[in-house]
Amino acid sequence: MDLRDIEIFLTLAEELHFGRTAELLRVSPARITQAVKKQERQIDAPLFERTTRTVRLTPLGRQLRDDLSPVYAGLQDGLRRARLAAQGVTAVLRVGMMSINAHDLRPYWDTFRTRHPGYRMQIQHASFVDPFAGLRGGDLDVLICWLPVEEPDLTVGPVLFADARVLAVAADHELTRRSSVSLDTLADFQHSDAPSRPDYWAEGFVPSHTRSGQLIERGPLVRNAEEILALASMGQIVNLFPAHMRRYWGRPDIVYLPVRDVEALRYAVVWRTEAENELIRAFARVVTDLGTLSL
Numbered sequence: 001m002d003l004r005d006i007e008i009f010l011t012l013a014e015e016l017h018f019g020r021t022a023e024l025l026r027v028s029p030a031r032i033t034q035a036v037k038k039q040e041r042q043i044d045a046p047l048f049e050r051t052t053r054t055v056r057l058t059p060l061g062r063q064l065r066d067d068l069s070p071v072y073a074g075l076q077d078g079l080r081r082a083r084l085a086a087q088g089v090t091a092v093l094r095v096g097m098m099s100i101n102a103h104d105l106r107p108y109w110d111t112f113r114t115r116h117p118g119y120r121m122q123i124q125h126a127s128f129v130d131p132f133a134g135l136r137g138g139d140l141d142v143l144i145c146w147l148p149v150e151e152p153d154l155t156v157g158p159v160l161f162a163d164a165r166v167l168a169v170a171a172d173h174e175l176t177r178r179s180s181v182s183l184d185t186l187a188d189f190q191h192s193d194a195p196s197r198p199d200y201w202a203e204g205f206v207p208s209h210t211r212s213g214q215l216i217e218r219g220p221l222v223r224n225a226e227e228i229l230a231l232a233s234m235g236q237i238v239n240l241f242p243a244h245m246r247r248y249w250g251r252p253d254i255v256y257l258p259v260r261d262v263e264a265l266r267y268a269v270v271w272r273t274e275a276e277n278e279l280i281r282a283f284a285r286v287v288t289d290l291g292t293l294s295l
Contacts, residue, residue: 005035010065010068011025012032016056017055048061092121093112093122093282095144095283096125096135098146099163100244101295104244108283108293111289131143132149132151141271142270142271144160144269146266147204147267147268149201154272154273155273156268157268159268159292162264164242164243165242165259166240166241166259167181167186167256168238168240168254168255170254170255175257176255179258181259181260183207184210186210190220191238192237193222194223205240206240229254232254240259
């Protein structure tokens, strides 16, 4: 079984749909069928149960998937590292960002690259749903997220920036008659909520109560900022955000109102304690040396 056939098998085992597999791999459905038949002839047993409506793995197919997945991932990683080594790159720092203001943080990125020309940075968005899964699953080396982070297996490093707070409301919302709002205002309107997150961490972003003790009602579950803004634009919710949203995510149907009496949201570098290495320490030193940015 060659590498391409392994990729086809594993993708089909994930998608369980010949058409979607063909689209993802940019080949014809006939190529997918041909590869599966070839694999089944080599093994002399079916890997998939196929009907006109469904595709399912056989028990043997599940076993082969579980055996091949780590092997294929290791091969891909080996090829990736070989390509990087050929370019003079010795390591890649994978940075997950909860905030969307990567451009503001260019001083950190540029200094890191200047000090460590053999290291490359890979910056990607990190979801606020199950926020620390990327670190724990080994998909990220460091995470830039808001504080507090109080996880026993994670190390909280230096703070990169602190951002004031704004309230996102619909452009025709009654609150747009004001130039700013107080935290108590949130008690009069429904806010969004997110699944699979530590309660204390969510509290850091949106307090559960106002300063006067009024409950801030959590409403619909959301999985990303697009869903939040869609609900806010329809007037179904209001939502606290860091102030850089005004610069990076302006929309004609959303108004961002300054919030007067809530603390700035601090964002820090976080990593899994057991995974700490020289690459992570090098980035943390850059942040420490440059200090907290003023936005």
